[in-house]
Amino acid sequence: SYSAPRTNSPHVGNFSQHLKFEANGTSVSAGDTILLGYIPQGTTVIEALVWGAFGAAPTIKLGSQASISALGTTTTISGGGINRMAFAPRRFSVSADAEGNIRVPIAAKVVAGTSTVTGSLNVLLICTNSPAV
Numbered sequence: 001s002y003s004a005p006r007t008n009s010p011h012v013g014n015f016s017q018h019l020k021f022e023a024n025g026t027s028v029s030a031g032d033t034i035l036l037g038y039i040p041q042g043t044t045v046i047e048a049l050v051w052g053a054f055g056a057a058p059t060i061k062l063g064s065q066a067s068i069s070a071l072g073t074t075t076t077i078s079g080g081g082i083n084r085m086a087f088a089p090r091r092f093s094v095s096a097d098a099e100g101n102i103r104v105p106i107a108a109k110v111v112a113g114t115s116t117v118t119g120s121l122n123v124l125l126i127c128t129n130s131p132a133v
Contacts, residue, residue, distance in 0.1 A: 013130055014046070019106060019123040028054045029115040033068065036123055038103040044091040045071060047126035050108075053079035054121070058113025062123065064092055065105045074111050077121065 019036035029036070039045070048062060048071045057078050062085050063070030070092075072085030093102040108121055 014128045017125040019125070020088070021108070021121045023054065023116050023119045026110055027115060027117050028110060028113075028119065030058075030110050030112050032110045033065070034108045034110070035065070036106045036108060036122065038105055038124065039092060039103050039127060040129070041104060042091070042093055043104070043127045043129055044089055045125050045127050046089045048072060048083060048085040048087070049082050049124045049126075050075065050077050050122065051079070052077055052080045052119060052121040054110065054119035055114035055116035059111040060121070061109045061111055063090075063107065065107050066094075068107060068109045071106075071125075083089055087093060 017037070017039055021034050021036055049064065050060065054055050054077075057076050059074045059076045061069040061073045062075070063072075070087065070090050072087045075085055077083055094104055106123070106125070108123070
């Protein structure tokens with residue numbers, strides 16, 4: 001039998017979601033879009049923190065595949081600290097005809113930076129599924 005995956009977060013209220021990409025020999029260049037992971041349908045992201053490094057201080061946009069800058073535009077990341085993305089809280093959903101209709105893909109786009117095959121990108125999303133937001 002098929003067991004349907006959970007379509008909501010574990011509880012009503014705030015929760016965090018850590019997403020990570022490691023280059024591990026995969027070329028990363030300006031213009032590339034990196035799929036980082038997924039958040040549940042209907043989640044509101046209230047905070048996004050990024051850290052890591054690809055080559056020489058790249059700048060990234062962060063959002064969903066449908067709206068790549070929904071969680072911030074042109075933020076420079078470095079291995080020396082955590083950067084806060086600037087955006088207003090954003091509720092994510094997918095269209096009713098989307099297959100499964102249970103999760104939203106979160107992605108980063110490399111706006112500028114040197115091409116590299118090493119490095120990583122970490123994203124910590126603070127989310128809520130509270131009906132009050």
